[in-house]
Amino acid sequence: MSVTQKDFENAMNQVKLLKKDPGNEVKLKLYALYKQATEGPCNIPKPGAFDFVNKAKWDAWNGLGSLPKETARQNYVDLVSSLSGPSSESSSQVKPGADSKQEGYENLLVTSEDRITKILLNRPTKKNAITTQMYHEIMLALKAASQDDSVLTVLTGSGDYYCSGNDLTNFTDIPPGGVEEKAKNSSFLLRDFVNCFIDFPKPLVAVVNGPAVGISVTILGLFDIVYASDRATFHTPFSHLGQSPEGCSSYTFPKIMGSSKAAEMLIFGKKLTAGEACAQGLVTQVFPDSTFQKEVWTRLKAYSKLPPNAMRISKEIIRKNEKEKLHAVNAEECNVLLSRWQSDECMNAVVNFLSRKAKL
Numbered sequence: 001m002s003v004t005q006k007d008f009e010n011a012m013n014q015v016k017l018l019k020k021d022p023g024n025e026v027k028l029k030l031y032a033l034y035k036q037a038t039e040g041p042c043n044i045p046k047p048g049a050f051d052f053v054n055k056a057k058w059d060a061w062n063g064l065g066s067l068p069k070e071t072a073r074q075n076y077v078d079l080v081s082s083l084s085g086p087s088s089e090s091s092s093q094v095k096p097g098a099d100s101k102q103e104g105y106e107n108l109l110v111t112s113e114d115r116i117t118k119i120l121l122n123r124p125t126k127k128n129a130i131t132t133q134m135y136h137e138i139m140l141a142l143k144a145a146s147q148d149d150s151v152l153t154v155l156t157g158s159g160d161y162y163c164s165g166n167d168l169t170n171f172t173d174i175p176p177g178g179v180e181e182k183a184k185n186s187s188f189l190l191r192d193f194v195n196c197f198i199d200f201p202k203p204l205v206a207v208v209n210g211p212a213v214g215i216s217v218t219i220l221g222l223f224d225i226v227y228a229s230d231r232a233t234f235h236t237p238f239s240h241l242g243q244s245p246e247g248c249s250s251y252t253f254p255k256i257m258g259s260s261k262a263a264e265m266l267i268f269g270k271k272l273t274a275g276e277a278c279a280q281g282l283v284t285q286v287f288p289d290s291t292f293q294k295e296v297w298t299r300l301k302a303y304s305k306l307p308p309n310a311m312r313i314s315k316e317i318i319r320k321n322e323k324e325k326l327h328a329v330n331a332e333e334c335n336v337l338l339s340r341w342q343s344d345e346c347m348n349a350v351v352n353f354l355s356r357k358a359k360l
């Protein structure tokens with residue numbers, strides 16, 4: 001029996017709800033079948049050899065030759081149904097509660113000790129670059145930390161880096177709706193992610209154990225305290241990547257360090273040392289790397305003994321007047337990025353990184 005348009009649309013929706021990433025090969029197949037089912041045989045020019053992502057997509061679609069639209073639609077539905085288990089659910093849901101805190105983190109290590117919840121970015125071989133899944137995991141961990149019985153929450157990194165920012169391979173994971181749909185999804189995800197930091201109710205501390213890049217730097221303006229090792233650096237190379245500031249940094253950075261210092265970081269991508277970041281107010285205090293962990297954790301354990309309600313209420317009153325503004329700034333930054341991510345400047349920068357032609 002042939003599938004209906006409704007079956008096809010249901011399958012498209014199901015793809016968005018897949019719990020597990022099906023991998024690039026399957027995603028290319030889905031893309032090709034979707035294009036064939038909706039537009040027929042490949043009808044666009046072959047992309048250049050260095051345009052890896054579009055070239056892979058073109059190859060997949062072109063490889064379907066003159067497969068009839070109906071067959072492509074059927075194959076698409078069959079493929080999606082083979083991927084979806086009965087318990088598929090939206091991976092964008094943030095599930096609160098203590099139980100979820102103990103499970104389901106692939107690239108985070110979340111622990112609670114001495115009334116401090118520590119969220120450790122645990123992908124050291126990739127310099128703790130944040131994958132799409134990690135954005136969801138961090139949101140989940142923050143939600144759980146806001147409800148557990150800890151009084152302080154710490155974000156830190158494992159290995160030599162604090163975090164190298166957004167995982168640039170996130171941009172290669174193109175859904176059937178193409179680059180525009182990818183940009184929209186990313187923009188929603190980024191907005192939700194940053195909102196979790198804006199709204200986080202307990203004192204939030206960044207323990208910056210090494211270099212920090214991109215979004216891991218910009219959201220520091222939303223933390224209450226930032227302790228850094230003297231090995232740390234702070235780098236927001238948005239222009240190099242054809243992108244624009246996020247994490248509310250277009251508002252918090254000029255406020256923290258003045259507009260010209262903020263411009264040097266956010267427009268020209270000037271990398272700051274930990275000492276410079278401290279002098280400019282982005283970092284609270286710098287510690288020698290050799291004693292960093294010991295000094296910072298001793299300090300945090302002492303703070304964690306302070307009355308929790310007083311700390312929470314003090315944070316609330318410090319941040320209250322800014323919240324609405326921060327949400328508006330976040331929404332606007334995400335909106336600007338929506339078009340940046342579809343620009344040639346951004347796509348070329350990502351392809352250059354992935355083809356090992358460019359590093360920061």
Ligand SMILES: CCCCCC/C=C/C(=O)SCCNC(=O)CCNC(=O)[C@H](O)C(C)(C)COP(=O)(O)OP(=O)(O)OC[C@H]1O[C@@H](n2cnc3c(N)ncnc32)[C@H](O)[C@@H]1OP(=O)(O)O
Nearest residue numbers: 125126127129164165166167168186189190214215359360
């Ligand atoms: C939902 C979407 C929201 C998007 C929000 C917008 C966010 C924007 C940003 O965060 S912009 C910043 C993006 N980050 C970068 O551009 C950094 C890219 N990485 C580098 O330039 C370098 O890797 C480095 C300077 C961080 C470290 O250099 P080096 O010490 O020489 O190490 P390697 O390059 O060999 O790195 C080891 C390993 O990690 C992989 N890797 C590192 N960073 C990233 C990254 N950001 N994305 C993907 N992969 C990364 C690197 O490729 C190596 O992998 P390999 O061993 O080759 O498999």
